[in-house]
Each structure stands twice: as structure tokens, then as C-alpha cells.
Amino acid sequence: MSLVLHVNGESHDVAAEPETPLLYVLRNDLKLKGARYGCGLGQCGACTVIVDGKAVQSCDVPVSAVVGRSITTIEGIGTSDRLHPLQRAFIREQAAQCGYCVSGIIMSAKALLDANPKATDGEIRTALSGNLCRCGTHTRMLKAIRSVASGAE
Amino acid sequence: MSAAAAARKLPGSLETNRALDLWLSINADGTVTVRPGKVEIGQGILTALVQIVAEELDVAIERIRLVAAATTLSPNEGITSGSRSIQESGIALRFAAAEVRELLISRAAEKLGVSVEQLSVTDGVVSARTGGSVTYWELADDALLRRNATGEALPKTAAEYSLIGRAIERVDIPFKVKGDPVYVHDLDLPGMLHARVVRPAAPAMRLADVDWAEVQKMPGVVKVVRDGSFLCVVADREEQAIRASRRLSRLAQWQRAGALPASADPRYLLESQTEDEVISAKGEGAPANGLRTLSAEYSRPHIAHASLGPSCAVAECRDGRYTLWTHSQGIFPLRADLAVALDVPEADIAVLHMEGAGCYGHNGADDVACDAMLLARAVPGRPIRVQWMREDEFAWEPYGSPMVVRMQAALDAQGRIASWTHDLWSHGHSTRPGGKGGVNLLAAWHLAQPLKAARPGNPPLPAGGSHRNAIPLYEFPRQRVTNHLVREAPLRSSALRSLGAHANVFAIESFMDELALIVDADPVEFRLRHLKDTRARAVIEKVAQMAAWRPKEQGDAEHGRGLGFARYKNLGCYIAVIVEVSIAESVRVERAWSAVDVGQVINPDGVINQIEGGIVQTISWTLKERVGYDSEGVTTLNWHDYPILTFNEVPDIDVVLIDRPELPPLGAGEGTQGPTAAAIGNACYNAMKVRLRDMPFTRERLISALVA
Numbered sequence: 084m085s086l087v088l089h090v091n092g093e094s095h096d097v098a099a100e101p102e103t104p105l106l107y108v109l110r111n112d113l114k115l116k117g118a119r120y121g122c123g124l125g126q127c128g129a130c131t132v133i134v135d136g137k138a139v140q141s142c143d144v145p146v147s148a149v150v151g152r153s154i155t156t157i158e159g160i161g162t163s164d165r166l167h168p169l170q171r172a173f174i175r176e177q178a179a180q181c182g183y184c185v186s187g188i189i190m191s192a193k194a195l196l197d198a199n200p201k202a203t204d205g206e207i208r209t210a211l212s213g214n215l216c217r218c219g220t221h222t223r224m225l226k227a228i229r230s231v232a233s234g235a236e
Numbered sequence: 237m238s239a240a241a242a243a244r245k246l247p248g249s250l251e252t253n254r255a256l257d258l259w260l261s262i263n264a265d266g267t268v269t270v271r272p273g274k275v276e277i278g279q280g281i282l283t284a285l286v287q288i289v290a291e292e293l294d295v296a297i298e299r300i301r302l303v304a305a306a307t308t309l310s311p312n313e314g315i316t317s318g319s320r321s322i323q324e325s326g327i328a329l330r331f332a333a334a335e336v337r338e339l340l341i342s343r344a345a346e347k348l349g350v351s352v353e354q355l356s357v358t359d360g361v362v363s364a365r366t367g368g369s370v371t372y373w374e375l376a377d378d379a380l381l382r383r384n385a386t387g388e389a390l391p392k393t394a395a396e397y398s399l400i401g402r403a404i405e406r407v408d409i410p411f412k413v414k415g416d417p418v419y420v421h422d423l424d425l426p427g428m429l430h431a432r433v434v435r436p437a438a439p440a441m442r443l444a445d446v447d448w449a450e451v452q453k454m455p456g457v458v459k460v461v462r463d464g465s466f467l468c469v470v471a472d473r474e475e476q477a478i479r480a481s482r483r484l485s486r487l488a489q490w491q492r493a494g495a496l497p498a499s500a501d502p503r504y505l506l507e508s509q510t511e512d513e514v515i516s517a518k519g520e521g522a523p524a525n526g527l528r529t530l531s532a533e534y535s536r537p538h539i540a541h542a543s544l545g546p547s548c549a550v551a552e553c554r555d556g557r558y559t560l561w562t563h564s565q566g567i568f569p570l571r572a573d574l575a576v577a578l579d580v581p582e583a584d585i586a587v588l589h590m591e592g593a594g595c596y597g598h599n600g601a602d603d604v605a606c607d608a609m610l611l612a613r614a615v616p617g618r619p620i621r622v623q624w625m626r627e628d629e630f631a632w633e634p635y636g637s638p639m640v641v642r643m644q645a646a647l648d649a650q651g652r653i654a655s656w657t658h659d660l661w662s663h664g665h666s667t668r669p670g671g672k673g674g675v676n677l678l679a680a681w682h683l684a685q686p687l688k689a690a691r692p693g694n695p696p697l698p699a700g701g702s703h704r705n706a707i708p709l710y711e712f713p714r715q716r717v718t719n720h721l722v723r724e725a726p727l728r729s730s731a732l733r734s735l736g737a738h739a740n741v742f743a744i745e746s747f748m749d750e751l752a753l754i755v756d757a758d759p760v761e762f763r764l765r766h767l768k769d770t771r772a773r774a775v776i777e778k779v780a781q782m783a784a785w786r787p788k789e790q791g792d793a794e795h796g797r798g799l800g801f802a803r804y805k806n807l808g809c810y811i812a813v814i815v816e817v818s819i820a821e822s823v824r825v826e827r828a829w830s831a832v833d834v835g836q837v838i839n840p841d842g843v844i845n846q847i848e849g850g851i852v853q854t855i856s857w858t859l860k861e862r863v864g865y866d867s868e869g870v871t872t873l874n875w876h877d878y879p880i881l882t883f884n885e886v887p888d889i890d891v892v893l894i895d896r897p898e899l900p901p902l903g904a905g906e907g908t909q910g911p912t913a914a915a916i917g918n919a920c921y922n923a924m925k926v927r928l929r930d931m932p933f934t935r936e937r938l939i940s941a942l943v944a
């Protein structure tokens with residue numbers, strides 16, 4: 084079945100069954116590998132993307148549900164020469180160990196800051212309550228996100 | 237090379253991999269290629285290695301090109317584990333690079349017609365004091381490095397460093413924040429197929445029967461593969477493989493061939509058959525009569541590595557030759573076991589490392605690699621990507637072993653420990669591939685012609701496995717430490733970050749606080765009373781100062797602070813940790829302080845990142861984590877069943893490094909687990925006056941301790 088998806092400002096024709104989780108379409112059809120499989124159950128946030136401004140766990144959404152909506156993935160928020168402020172802040176704070184969780188966490192943080200640019204530490208933590216990091220890099224990530232929220236970045 | 241040089245023991249992994257051109261190449265395009273045999277597992281090791289090479293060669297960091305480890309081209313450095321990468325790979329590269337620099341300089345001296353002393357190097361440009369210069373890129377050719385290292389070129393001294401000791405940004409992080417395809421999970425090869433494995437509900441189950449005719453007809457299904465109890469499905473698309481594997485799982489009929497212990501309490505170890513070994517005995521006879529004595533028992537459950545990304549591998553078989561992409565921590569030992577499992581010569585298997593999610597020890601990486609290889613054989617000519625599902629990883633990874641530790645001590649009239657005994661029960665802490673007398677790969681045991689697992693290993697002392705850090709660093713007149721090793725494990729267990737050190741240090745350091753209390757001593761002072769090692773004393777004093785520790789400070793019912801200390805393996809880094817906890821419905825760590833001595837610091841920010849991560853992960857282990865199972869199988873199969881620490885629960889952490897540039901560098905990745913766990917237990921006591929001795933300190937445990 085052919086579906087049209089709007090991803091990172093471009094339209095794509097995708098041939099996939101409508102119930103296919105968005106995650107696999109992004110990764111395997113569009114070759115956007117930044118959203119990652121961590122649980123497939125909506126429990127870890129490794130697959131987080133933004134749909135119409137909201138952070139969404141792409142493992143948990145059938146692709147048919149996002150047809151006609153605006154999808155943003157980590158690949159769409161900055162370029163190598165013009166990184167997104169959150170990406171720059173993550174580099175500056177060296178906020179990664181293995182990094183497997185990082186794109187999901189940046190996307191959750193972006194959805195928050197787009198809606199609430201001056202989010203507090205408490206609001207940031209709450210917005211990240213669906214994102215797990217097994218390496219324990221939380222404090223650095225929080226610092227990086229706070230620096231963007233406070234306008235320091 | 238002289239015979240003496242040949243016989244000389246070379247530093248680190250250079251000893252077993254002597255060819256210089258195995259490690260480094262100097263390229264005409266102004267770059268330097270570095271080929272470590274150690275792999276990136278999220279610990280930032282590759283950046284530290286780049287830093288070492290750039291320092292010794294005197295070239296800019298940007299010139300270094302790292303090549304990921306592969307059996308086809310890298311030095312064999314065994315397994316990346318045990319915080320040994322800096323000692324093994326780092327030291328090897330340091331001496332190799334120093335030697336390459338010397339070769340280049342002597343060639344430059346010839347070319348420029350001056351003596352070596354006249355020359356200096358800046359970013360690969362060798363200049364003579366008298367004028368004239370030549371670059372490494374002009375000087376080097378293939379022949380130059382085609383020789384064995386002698387180990388005679390002396391690396392720089394600490395005073396000469398310009399890069400080492402500086403916080404260099406990690407080379408991999410910019411790619412990771414962009415979402416670039418850096419993990420083996422992201423590998424996408426032309427014609428690649430997707431596969432999923434269908435495993436039983438419990439280890440001791442065999443596949444009796446499965447009729448997969450209807451699965452074979454599902455959309456996209458290329459092949460159902462069965463070999464004994466190894467059951468998989470290969471499909472065109474990933475979601476098709478997942479759907480088909482679910483159907484297959486419902487159709488499969490399993491037969492029970494044994495049961496697990498009925499309860500997940502680690503005390504089953506005390507009833508198991510053990511191999512006992514006294515690993516330390518000191519002092520004659522029994523302590524004098526009439527001394528105050530104390531005994532206590534501590535435990536930890538099975539703990540999961542629980543990598544955020546379930547294990548994944550890609551394999552391809554063409555004309556009987558295999559290529560495997562894997563996030564294994566040991567590509568050479570893995571290849572050895574795969575060769576046996578598939579009955580093909582090692583030379584026909586190329587194993588290429590790619591990063592995975594952080595592993596913290598032996599997780600499913602090697603097993604999924606074997607799954608992929610078996611499928612590549614069944615469907616030759618196309619690359620096959622296999623990823624475990626979340627529940628596969630939780631059900632089938634080799635867990636950190638449960639442990640029980642019994643302590644006993646006597647105190648003399650002066651308030652000093654007069655005698656000390658430590659008895660520990662545990663499984664061995666390594667069932668990695670590359671073991672002797674069998675194959676340590678899950679699927680190999682399930683084949684119609686099953687292979688035997690190697691006998692579970694336990695790394696020997698001084699580093700130790702189950703007995704890691706069981707011998708106290710404190711000095712007591714009498715002590716006896718006994719390792720009760722339980723070889724047969726109901727659930728496979730293997731290396732988890734810090735191995736036995738987590739539970740042994742938890743027990744030792746909790747017990748030290750319990751003893752200090754009897755003689756009304758301050759925990760800091762009581763430790764120093766028994767400690768001569770000056771570096772040990774220094775980290776304890778430092779952390780007390782950082783946290784503004786007050787002698788004999790008391791918490792109130794809701795807050796408390798506690799200390800923990802260890803020298804990792806008794807030969808690695810020194811770490812002291814203080815935590816502050818709050819007690820409400822559950823225990824929460826509000827703040828943590830840590831003083832750390834890793835000898836010479838290569839990359840301070842890299843070390844701090846490892847320490848912070850280690851503390852957070854240990855808080856999670858200590859407060860929340862426990863693999864659950866009943867006689868039917870593992871019951872903790874997802875993040876709801878097996879919760880870990882979240883963003884809302886993570887404390888602020890202060891880390892101070894005590895740099896010792898004149899001393900050898902030591903790894904930092906595993907030093908915090910024991911001290912942090914103990915600090916939490918001690919802080920809980922400090923707050924509630926109730927001792928928690930069984931990890932994890934869950935809400936239920938807290939409540940039952942409070943009402944007891």
C-alpha cells in the first residue's frame with residue numbers, strides 16, 4: 084500500500100502496510116536511522132520523533148496515523164554546519180556515553196522547548212519521564228537542556 | 237633486533253601484537269591511521285587512545301583516523317572489559333607511537349643532514365634548529381613501520397605533555413547527537429533481510445513441535461529456519477519478521493526439561509553445592525575472649541545489563557565465507573566460538589566491530605551474532621540483520637550473578653577490628669565466548685546437535701571474579717576470606733560491570749559502618765584507623781571535605797548521608813563516595829560526591845563522565861533492580877517489570893579527580909559500583925537507624941525493614 088508522509092519538510096511515498104509502526108518506516112524505508120528501537124512498547128523513548136509539534140514514540144504509532152501530518156526526526160533539526168542549539172549543547176556538555184538514547188532525548192527536549200522555551204528543571208525532567216538512559220548520562224543531558232532553556236546556548 | 241630485545245616483555249598489548257604497522261600507519265595525505273583492538277562501548281575509550289597517539293607523535297588530534305576493530309586487520313586484544321583498555325591498548329599505543337616518532341625523527345635527521353638532537357616536531361613537521369624541515373607525510377613509507385616494536389623508545393614524561401590530561405571532546409559525540417547511523421543496529425546493506433528468533437519461555441525448554449506452514453505464507457516471509465530448538469523467521473521487512481515471529485511463537489510447542497528455583501531469592505546459593513577456597517588468611521589463632529563481635533549477611537539478586545538497545549548483528553555468507561558485523565566486546569574470542577558452532581575454519585569468518593548501545597559487560601551481543609551467522613548459513617548470499625526484541629534481551633542475556641556475603645568481626649578494647657571473616661557465595665562471573673572445553677553461544681546449545689557450554693569461569697585473583705574486592709584493603713591482625721563458588725547456575729550469569737566487587741564492597745563497607753557504630757566511632761575516622769595506603773586515605777579525606785562531612789553526623793528520619801570506599805580490584809582506581817538520601821515512600825538519592833584517583837588522568841572529562849554514569853547506574857541497581865523469575869521462567873521482560881532510574885530520580889553529582897601524572901593510568905569505568913551501593917545503605921541507616929542488607933532497597937523492603 085502506498086502512503087504519503089511529510090518528514091523533515093519533504094514528502095515521501097512509502098509502500099508499507101498501514102499498521103506498520105512508524106519507526107520501521109523511518110529507519111528502513113526512509114533510511115533515517117536516528118530514531119532507534121529500544122523496546123517497541125512505548126516505554127523507553129529511544130524512538131522519539133516529533134509529530135505536529137508533539138513528542139511521539141514512533142514504535143507505538145502505526146504509520147497510517149501520521150499520514151498528512153508533519154513529522155520531524157533528529158536528522159531534520161540541524162545540519163552538520165548548523166546544528167540545532169540542543170545538539171550544540173549536548174556536544175559542549177559531552178552529554179553522551181554510548182549515545183543510543185540521545186536522539187530520542189534531544190527530540191523530547193526539542194518538543195518541550197518549542198512549546199515552552201524557558202522550561203524549568205522540573206519541567207524538563209517531567210518531559211523526559213518517558214526517556215530512559217542506561218549509561219547514566221542524565222545529569223549532563225539536563226545541564227545541556229537547561230543551558231538552552233536559559234538562553235545561554 | 238637483538239635477541240635481548242626480542243625476549244624483552246613489551247608494555248600492554250604490544251607484548252602479544254608486536255608489529256608496529258599493525259597499530260599505526262603514517263599516511264602520505266597527512267593523516268595517521270590508528271587500529272586499536274579494543275572497542276568503543278560508550279566509555280569514550282577511542283578518544284583517549286587518539287589523545288595518546290597524538291601526544292606521542294606530536295600531531296594534531298584531527299589528523300588521527302581510527303579504524304574500528306576487525307579480525308581481518310586489528311591487533312588481537314582479547315575482550316574490552318575490566319577497565320583495562322587504558323592499561324592494555326593505551327600503553328601499547330603509547331610505546332608504539334613513541335617508537336614510530338623515533339623512527340621518523342632519525343629518518344628526518346638523515347634527510348636534513350643534522351643530528352637527532354637538532355630536531356623538533358610540531359604537528360608532524362620535523363624542523364631543524366638550523367633551518368630546514370620535512371614532514372612525517374613525506375618521510376614515511378610502508379617499509380618504515382614494517383618491523384616489530386622493541387619497546388625501547390621512551391614515551392614522553394608527564395612534564396612534556398601538551399594533550400594528555402586535558403579534557404578533549406569525544407570524537408564520537410558529534411555523530412551521535414546528529415542521529416548518524418553509527419551503530420550496528422543502523423547498518424543497512426543492499427539486499428538485506430530481517431530476522432527474528434523465537435525463543436522459549438524458559439532456559440530449560442525444548443521445542444517439541446511446530447507447524448509453520450501458515451507462517452511461511454505470511455507477507456514477506458522468506459524462510460522459517462529450525463534447527464533443533466533454534467527457531468527463526470527471515471523476512472523482507474523488519475515488521476514482517478516481527479509479525480511472523482509472533483505467530484510462530486504461538487504455534488511452537490515447547491517441552492519443559494527442568495525448572496528454575498521457585499523463588500528469586502539469592503539465598504538459594506547457600507544451599508547449593510560449592511567449591512570452597514580460602515583466598516586470604518592472616519593471623520594466628522582466635523582473637524582473645526571477651527571481645528565484642530558482630531556478624532551480618534548481605535545479598536544482591538540477579539541484575540540485568542539491560543542495554544537500552546537490544547542486541548543486534550548482521551551476517552552474510554557468500555561462497556562459504558562469512559562476514560559478521562557485531563557489537564561484541566571480544567571479536568577474536570567470538571570468532572573462535574563461532575568457528576566451532578558453525579564448523580567452519582576461523583579464517584573463513586571476518587568479524588567487524590561496530591558500536592552498539594552501552595553493554596556494561598557480557599550481554600546478548602555475542603549470542604545474537606551467532607543467531608545471525610546461523611541464519612546467514614541458512615539463507616546464503618544475502619545479508620541478514622537480526623535484532624533481539626526487548627523481551628528477548630531481558631529473558632536471555634547472561635545476568636550479573638546473585639551473591640550472598642556473610643561477615644563476622646571482633647573488636648578489641650581500643651575499638652579496632654581484631655579479626656575479620658568474609659564468606660561469599662556466588663556463581664562464576666564469566667561465561668563469555670572463548671572459554672575452554674565448550675562453546676558459549678546461546679543458539680549453539682539449542683541446535684539439533686547441541687554443543688556443550690564451556691565450564692563457567694571465574695576470573696582469577698588478584699583481579700578476581702566473584703571474589704573481586706573480597707580481600708579488604710583495610711589492615712586487620714586476623715582475617716579469613718573464603719570464596720564459595722557455585723558452578724551450576726539455574727540462569728546463565730556472566731560479567732556485569734565490576735563483577736563481584738559490587739556485592740563484596742557493599743558488604744565490607746556496610747559492615748565497617750556497623751562496626752564503627754558499636755564503638756561509637758565516626759565512619760570516616762574508623763576507616764582511616766584501619767588504613768595505611770596513602771592514596772586510599774586521600775580519597776576518603778577528600779570526599780569528606782567535598783561533602784563537608786561532620787564527624788559522627790546524624791541524619792533525621794527523612795535524611796541521611798553515608799560513605800563508601802574501595803580500591804577497585806585492590807589494584808585499580810581508588811574511589812570514595814558520599815551520598816545523601818531522603819526517605820519518604822521510597823529511598824531516593826538526592827546528592828552524591830565522589831573523590832577519585834585513577835593515577836595519571838588521560839582525559840579528565842572522560843573519567844568524570846564514567847564516574848557520574850557509574851554512580852547513576854549503581855543507584856539504579858541498588859534501589860530498584862532485580863531480575864524476577866519463578867519456576868516457569870523469567871518474569872521481568874520489559875521496562876515496567878524491570879524499572880531503572882529515571883530523569884526524575886537522578887541526583888546532582890560532584891566529582892573531583894586527584895591527578896597523579898607521575899603514576900600509571902588506571903581505568904575508571906567500574907570503580908564506583910561497590911562504594912556507591914554501600915554509601916546508599918549507610919546513608920539509609922544514618923537516616924532511619926535501620927540497616928538494609930539485601931539489595932535492591934525497594935519500597936517493599938523499606939517498609940518491612942521499618943516495621944521489623
Ligand code: FES
Pocket residue numbers: 119120121122123124125126127128129130131140141142143
Ligand atoms: S522503542 Fe519506542 S519507546 Fe522504546
Ligand code: FES
Pocket residue numbers: 179180181182183184185215216217218219220278544593594
Ligand atoms: S548514553 Fe547510553 S543509553 Fe544514554
